[in-house]
Amino acid sequence: MxxxxxxxxxxxxxxxxxxxxxxxxxxxxxxxxxxxxxxxxxxxxxxxxxxxxxxxxxxxxxxxxxxxxxxxxxxxxxxxxxxxxxxxxxxxxxxxxxxxxxxxxxxxxxxxxxxxxxxxxxxLPETESGTRVAHSVGGKMLDYIEVEDGFAIVKMRAPKETHNFRLEELDLRNKWDLQVIGVKVPGEDFEYGGRDTLITPDCILVVGGDSDVLERFSQRP
Missing domain, CATH: 3.40.50.720 (NAD(P)-binding Rossmann-like Domain)
Structure with missing residues (x-):
């Protein structure tokens, strides 16, 4: 704004x-x-x-x-x-x-x-806040923003299956139709997602994509 x-x-x-x-x-x-x-x-x-x-x-x-x-x-x-x-x-x-x-x-x-x-x-402050909390409670999502028409951006913990792999190797764009926008490791600066970005167990991911797909992906162990 x-x-x-x-x-x-x-x-x-x-x-x-x-x-x-x-x-x-x-x-x-x-x-x-x-x-x-x-x-x-x-x-x-x-x-x-x-x-x-x-x-x-x-x-x-x-x-x-x-x-x-x-x-x-x-x-x-x-x-x-x-x-x-x-x-x-x-x-x-x-x-x-x-x-x-x-x-x-x-x-x-x-x-x-x-x-x-x-x-x-x-x-709609109350509705939007409720939606964000609903997607965060009991899962790996730390924050949730629905942009429009089912597209959302979430902040989430990295699933185990992504640990110690680079984004190029994970190929989430083709496998899940999701885009890792960036990665944050505690104590380090935010890094935009690139082919060589390494996902470690303590990574926080910022991911964009279809809200239903994001929900399923975030529930992976």
Missing amino acids: ASNETTSSGVLVIGLGRFGSALADELDSMDVEVLAVERDAALVERWSKRLPVVEADATDPRAMEQIGASDFGAAVVGVGTSLEASVLITGNLVDVGIPEIWAKAISVEHKRILQRIGAHNIV
């Missing part, structure tokens, strides 16, 4: 609940220009010492005009608990022509509505 274009024109973050405040704070730490919008005076006061914050009701189109919303390269709607507010705010951002709109949804139905009115990217 913090592309050069976005960084130069800033990110508007609407709603300083747990999701919005964490996102705004992280963007600020990345030196991305951020303006937060929150209608709760207590939250505005709490965050004003750390972030540029304005107290305003983003469901009101006039308020969006007053804060210059159209000048931002991206906006994030962190309001999720009120469906009506979320939809109104997203619609206002679409109307002012913000080129990249991210919005938090609390359900699949909420996500569909936001997509229909013009949000470019939808985040």
